[in-house]
Amino acid sequence: MLKHFEVSDEIAVRVPLPALRTTTEAIFMKCDVPEDQAQLGADVLLYADLLGVDTHGVSNMLRAYVQDYKNLALNPTPKWRVVKETPTTAVLDGDRGLGLMITPKAMEICIEKARKYGTSVVVIRNSGHLGAAGYHAVMAAKQDMIGWCMTGGGNSLIPTFGAEPRLGTNPIAVAVPAGKQPMFIFDAAMTTIAGNKIGLACRNGKKLLPGWVAKKDGTPDMEGGAAAEFTPGTLRMQLPLGSTRELGSHKGYSLAAIVDILCGQLSFASGFSTLASDRRGHFVAAYDIAAFGEVDEFKANMDGMLEGFQRTKPAPGHERVIYAGLSEYETEIDRRKNGIPLHPEVVSWFKGICAEFSIPWNLTKQV
Amino acid sequence: MLKHFEVSDEIAVRVPLPALRTTTEAIFMKCDVPEDQAQLGADVLLYADLLGVDTHGVSNMLRAYVQDYKNLALNPTPKWRVVKETPTTAVLDGDRGLGLMITPKAMEICIEKARKYGTSVVVIRNSGHLGAAGYHAVMAAKQDMIGWCMTGGGNSLIPTFGAEPRLGTNPIAVAVPAGKQPMFIFDAAMTTIAGNKIGLACRNGKKLLPGWVAKKDGTPDMEGGAAAEFTPGTLRMQLPLGSTRELGSHKGYSLAAIVDILCGQLSFASGFSTLASDRRGHFVAAYDIAAFGEVDEFKANMDGMLEGFQRTKPAPGHERVIYAGLSEYETEIDRRKNGIPLHPEVVSWFKGICAEFSIPWNLTKQV
Numbered sequence: 167m168l169k170h171f172e173v174s175d176e177i178a179v180r181v182p183l184p185a186l187r188t189t190t191e192a193i194f195m196k197c198d199v200p201e202d203q204a205q206l207g208a209d210v211l212l213y214a215d216l217l218g219v220d221t222h223g224v225s226n227m228l229r230a231y232v233q234d235y236k237n238l239a240l241n242p243t244p245k246w247r248v249v250k251e252t253p254t255t256a257v258l259d260g261d262r263g264l265g266l267m268i269t270p271k272a273m274e275i276c277i278e279k280a281r282k283y284g285t286s287v288v289v290i291r292n293s294g295h296l297g298a299a300g301y302h303a304v305m306a307a308k309q310d311m312i313g314w315c316m317t318g319g320g321n322s323l324i325p326t327f328g329a330e331p332r333l334g335t336n337p338i339a340v341a342v343p344a345g346k347q348p349m350f351i352f353d354a355a356m357t358t359i360a361g362n363k364i365g366l367a368c369r370n371g372k373k374l375l376p377g378w379v380a381k382k383d384g385t386p387d388m389e390g391g392a393a394a395e396f397t398p399g400t401l402r403m404q405l406p407l408g409s410t411r412e413l414g415s416h417k418g419y420s421l422a423a424i425v426d427i428l429c430g431q432l433s434f435a436s437g438f439s440t441l442a443s444d445r446r447g448h449f450v451a452a453y454d455i456a457a458f459g460e461v462d463e464f465k466a467n468m469d470g471m472l473e474g475f476q477r478t479k480p481a482p483g484h485e486r487v488i489y490a491g492l493s494e495y496e497t498e499i500d501r502r503k504n505g506i507p508l509h510p511e512v513v514s515w516f517k518g519i520c521a522e523f524s525i526p527w528n529l530t531k532q533v
Numbered sequence: 534m535l536k537h538f539e540v541s542d543e544i545a546v547r548v549p550l551p552a553l554r555t556t557t558e559a560i561f562m563k564c565d566v567p568e569d570q571a572q573l574g575a576d577v578l579l580y581a582d583l584l585g586v587d588t589h590g591v592s593n594m595l596r597a598y599v600q601d602y603k604n605l606a607l608n609p610t611p612k613w614r615v616v617k618e619t620p621t622t623a624v625l626d627g628d629r630g631l632g633l634m635i636t637p638k639a640m641e642i643c644i645e646k647a648r649k650y651g652t653s654v655v656v657i658r659n660s661g662h663l664g665a666a667g668y669h670a671v672m673a674a675k676q677d678m679i680g681w682c683m684t685g686g687g688n689s690l691i692p693t694f695g696a697e698p699r700l701g702t703n704p705i706a707v708a709v710p711a712g713k714q715p716m717f718i719f720d721a722a723m724t725t726i727a728g729n730k731i732g733l734a735c736r737n738g739k740k741l742l743p744g745w746v747a748k749k750d751g752t753p754d755m756e757g758g759a760a761a762e763f764t765p766g767t768l769r770m771q772l773p774l775g776s777t778r779e780l781g782s783h784k785g786y787s788l789a790a791i792v793d794i795l796c797g798q799l800s801f802a803s804g805f806s807t808l809a810s811d812r813r814g815h816f817v818a819a820y821d822i823a824a825f826g827e828v829d830e831f832k833a834n835m836d837g838m839l840e841g842f843q844r845t846k847p848a849p850g851h852e853r854v855i856y857a858g859l860s861e862y863e864t865e866i867d868r869r870k871n872g873i874p875l876h877p878e879v880v881s882w883f884k885g886i887c888a889e890f891s892i893p894w895n896l897t898k899q900v
Binding site: 284 | 617619620621622624650651652653654656679691692693694695696697699705707709717719721723725726742743744747750751752774775776779780781783784785787788790791793794795798799800801805806807808818820821822824825826830831833834835836837838841842845846847848849850851853854855856857
């Protein structure tokens, strides 16, 4: 389970973005990742940090990647290749490279094909973690396309009525450009909550809320109050979005299955036919808006819809109604100006790895 | 609100499929629908009845369509046309025809394009209800493609933290072919439960379960026990899949928004920029499996996955773990053999409309 540290204003250290970027790139390069790939990997990680998706930024993920480079699970200089290709599709083999770098390459191919033919789907097998799926979806949205990215595999989610995990948290990310409004960016796991939140609760000794996990026998825990660990060292099984059959968990389970199919079966990645726990596949798609109509009209219509969501009368206790991507947009403005908040433990990890890798220490200067 | 009658074995009349098909086709034709279109419309309706999706079969929907033909809301002889087209995309204008007949046409175009180029997306504006979205997705799956169909519009779902409805129930259907196993068919609304279940509870005077609807002020009703009607004649607002923010309702809300965007914004249908309650758009997509690899290998891998789901140890109180499409497959076998169960009220409606339209009565003979 990857580490996660919740950042609170009391204890967070604000680190300037450029220094964090330089340091992250240097760490990748010390793992033998070529400079341009290191820059790309850092960009994907810092996208998450900028938008406030701290679970997928430098705090949690970088140390996991370094560990996997060290133990040779990841190939720092992959020779990725196109295994199969048609006018609008491609299947890539990532040669055990990190998904952070191969997925943007897949999305570039996808965008080029969608520009030419209207739509495109590119899938990736034999590749590591892709970071925040939203990063790759946004690449297409910036090109006036609807962008889509998913990653499937792993066993942490139990099917409805099941007592054993069979699917990963299997996030779906979709990005849609707008005009004046910040773009719509959805990026979420098909479990009730993100996997890292279970890990966080475990380390903090916090009890879990109702609807997040299953009891030992598979029954959804709707009372809450359970410890995150099932047995020492084993975290509890997560429930699909919907939690119980009555609340629609068969929908979360099925959506997670669709992610597994599109990422893993369509890329013919290994382990998907047996639901092996270490299976992994990625999926990106792009739909060129110009193939359907006028881009400016589409964006103006999107503005109207997104403004409509925001004009919705809020329920008591809530200041406003937002849409996916809006609070992330606001967080990005704050963090670009005021720096990325890091937990002191994360700063300490950076200090240690910089010393180990003989990288100049530049994260002391706060914004 | 459309009528729905839950079928129980005690009171259901089993009607043979061929007789029900003939009668349904005749009713469409009496509404001035041409014969081939009437046959297609009946096929889409009976798909739902065969699979046990009674909310979208003849019981609920046919009378609504007849009403809309009578009041000229629907055009029985639409001149649908391709408004815009690229190698892999098309935008159709349905000329106020029923979605039941235009959506299969859209999927035919989609399949042809996907066969040639690998992937395709076709969207439809200015068209009525499309029946069970799964029907159209399955068309592609039968051609060894991953099929996808969605329909967006209407206001019955309240956004997370909101107190007013902004989105429809916005179902997503995805069909994936397998080998020996029944194909995977997901078809579900992005609200906690289907809209018709609220209407059913209303007519039966049943109380609602926790997590299905919002209280008057928008707060999710997690206690349950509310009446389905908010004020006389107005049904309660539905919660997104996830019910509350803590249980992930922002995911259901965002998925419903994505459906609205892909169906309505991408088809440039009217009313989507203002979230008008009578807006409607449809979306179909097909991904040709042969564009990604060997179809037989894909199907064998799918079999492995689907068998894996079924081999999952069940939680206490449950006999087995299933996947989307499996119980529908079993229902279809039963209903093809033993007939379609209809509530006596539905048989009575058929009797009345057959008398009105001078259609020979053939639903008496039971299986």
